[in-house]
Amino acid sequence: MKILALETSAKAVSAAVTEDGKVLCSGYQDTGLTHSRTLMPIVEHLLKNTELSAADMDAIAVAAGPGSFTGIRIGIAAAKGLAFAADKPCIGVSTPAAMARNVAFCDGLIICAMDARRNQIYNALFEAKNGTLTRLTPDRAIALTELAEELRADSRPKTIVGDGAKLCLQYLEDAAIPCRLAPPHLLMQSAAGVALEAEALLAAGVTPVSAQALEPVYLRPAQADLPKKK
Numbered sequence: 001m002k003i004l005a006l007e008t009s010a011k012a013v014s015a016a017v018t019e020d021g022k023v024l025c026s027g028y029q030d031t032g033l034t035h036s037r038t039l040m041p042i043v044e045h046l047l048k049n050t051e052l053s054a055a056d057m058d059a060i061a062v063a064a065g066p067g068s069f070t071g072i073r074i075g076i077a078a079a080k081g082l083a084f085a086a087d088k089p090c091i092g093v094s095t096p097a098a099m100a101r102n103v104a105f106c107d108g109l110i111i112c113a114m115d116a117r118r119n120q121i122y123n124a125l126f127e128a129k130n131g132t133l134t135r136l137t138p139d140r141a142i143a144l145t146e147l148a149e150e151l152r153a154d155s156r157p158k159t160i161v162g163d164g165a166k167l168c169l170q171y172l173e174d175a176a177i178p179c180r181l182a183p184p185h186l187l188m189q190s191a192a193g194v195a196l197e198a199e200a201l202l203a204a205g206v207t208p209v210s211a212q213a214l215e216p217v218y219l220r221p222a223q224a225d226l227p228k229k230k
Contacts, residue, residue: 003061008035009066013039061198066114092216098197099193101196105131111125122140141220
């Protein structure tokens, strides 16, 4: 099973191709340039140098959210375009679930943290044991005060992953809750994690969707929409 995956949920952008749990190729960029400028050149470079095409894939996967509203929209639009042109199905992947794949080897509690601003993080908790992940919470936007209270009595080793990990680490350490950051090369969101999570979902029987049916997942309204709703 070959998966082409896209990750645009935060400041960095990446793409990857996996086959049966093996990363065949990946590209990552975090230079401050917009995803609309960098994503497709990365995808084209990967496919050209591996002599593959979107038509060779079994599905197109994308981090569907939560995350940056603009970033998620760019990733979803790109996945739709690639899938539609190649007549391939899509699979939208939870951003925190893909992040957890980075550190599935770290037995204990995996804390996925993305900076959601407004004194919140986008978060989900997973338990990792012998390389297997078990989801403990849904994806959510949660205040750091709430997260600290939830974790205070949990004695498991705690590993934090994601672009909000350093913010989360500082807060939890100040609250006397010991934890550690994921290794630097595994700290940020990556398309390889998206592809591996997509493979796991498909193996578990999750049905992919058409390009037309692929939708982003937002946990709260965009800031620009709030005045309208008032």
